[in-house]
Amino acid sequence: MPHERHLVVFSGAGLSADSGIATFRGSDGLWENHRIDEVCNYLTWERHRDSVHRFYNARRVALAEVQPHAMHRLLASWQSRFKTTLITQNIDDLLERAGASDVLHVHGVLTRMRCEACETVWDIGTTAWDPSMDCCPACGSKDKVKPDVVFFNEPAPLYEPMWEVLGSLRRDDVLVVIGTDGAVVPIGGIAEQLKCRKVLNNLEPVAPENFVRGMVAPRQFDRTLYKPAAKAAGELDEIVTAWMAAWSGSGL
Ligand SMILES: [Zn+2]
Numbered sequence: 001m002p003h004e005r006h007l008v009v010f011s012g013a014g015l016s017a018d019s020g021i022a023t024f025r026g027s028d029g030l031w032e033n034h035r036i037d038e039v040c041n042y043l044t045w046e047r048h049r050d051s052v053h054r055f056y057n058a059r060r061v062a063l064a065e066v067q068p069h070a071m072h073r074l075l076a077s078w079q080s081r082f083k084t085t086l087i088t089q090n091i092d093d094l095l096e097r098a099g100a101s102d103v104l105h106v107h108g109v110l111t112r113m114r115c116e117a118c119e120t121v122w123d124i125g126t127t128a129w130d131p132s133m134d135c136c137p138a139c140g141s142k143d144k145v146k147p148d149v150v151f152f153n154e155p156a157p158l159y160e161p162m163w164e165v166l167g168s169l170r171r172d173d174v175l176v177v178i179g180t181d182g183a184v185v186p187i188g189g190i191a192e193q194l195k196c197r198k199v200l201n202n203l204e205p206v207a208p209e210n211f212v213r214g215m216v217a218p219r220q221f222d223r224t225l226y227k228p229a230a231k232a233a234g235e236l237d238e239i240v241t242a243w244m245a246a247w248s249g250s251g252l
Pocket residue numbers: 115116117118119120136137138139140141
């Protein structure tokens with residue numbers, strides 16, 4: 001069977017920053033005087049349940065105020081034009097609201113809750129969760145309900161399909177990396193090893209003094225677009241469309 005050319009997009013916080021998604025992380029690394037680690041740590045979240053829910057409620061409710069931009073819409077449109085896999089570290093639903101489906105949210109989704117007692121996952125949209133009143137719709141648990149978001153020290157089950165997709169990329173396939181420096185998922189190191197065509201869109205290069213192994217660097221990519229994601233959509237579409245349409249030789 002001939003290999004159907006595959007387009008894979010890996011995105012991070014820089015994609016949604018242009019929509020005004022706040023990180024909630026102050027320059028001091030604190031949120032309302034809580035250490036960030038305290039409100040999203042799998043080992044301790046049940047001890048800090050109220051602040052965990054207040055933290056994620058604030059982020060979830062704020063989602064209702066933001067809109068997807070041109071890049072979210074472009075990525076969604078690629079799904080109808082190419083064999084496309086969208087992988088994102090973002091927990092917002094802006095890709096879905098731009099029309100995308102089957103997005104691989106490797107760090108979970110803010111608009112869903114998960115019950116640790118019975119493993120039920122359900123959507124609550126952009127509403128706040130009241131840990132004193134609300135409970136799991138399947139088993140009634142209150143204490144075991146957490147945002148369906150991967151906390152520090154929590155297994156990320158979707159990393160496995162992510163590695164599989166990235167590892168399957170061949171010479172004529174295309175990898176697009178948007179809005180991430182590669183500090184969490186070492187996408188720079190992965191890109192370096194892949195033989196496919198690769199393009200990076202970040203606001204700016206990683207400063208040399210901050211660079212650690214696995215991060216993105218211009219030499220790992222065929223093309224780099226250093227500008228806000230919302231302003232890179234037109235240029236990125238031209239690059240990807242040309243690559244996806246190019247003569248593929250042997251297809252290997
Ligand atoms: Zn349950």
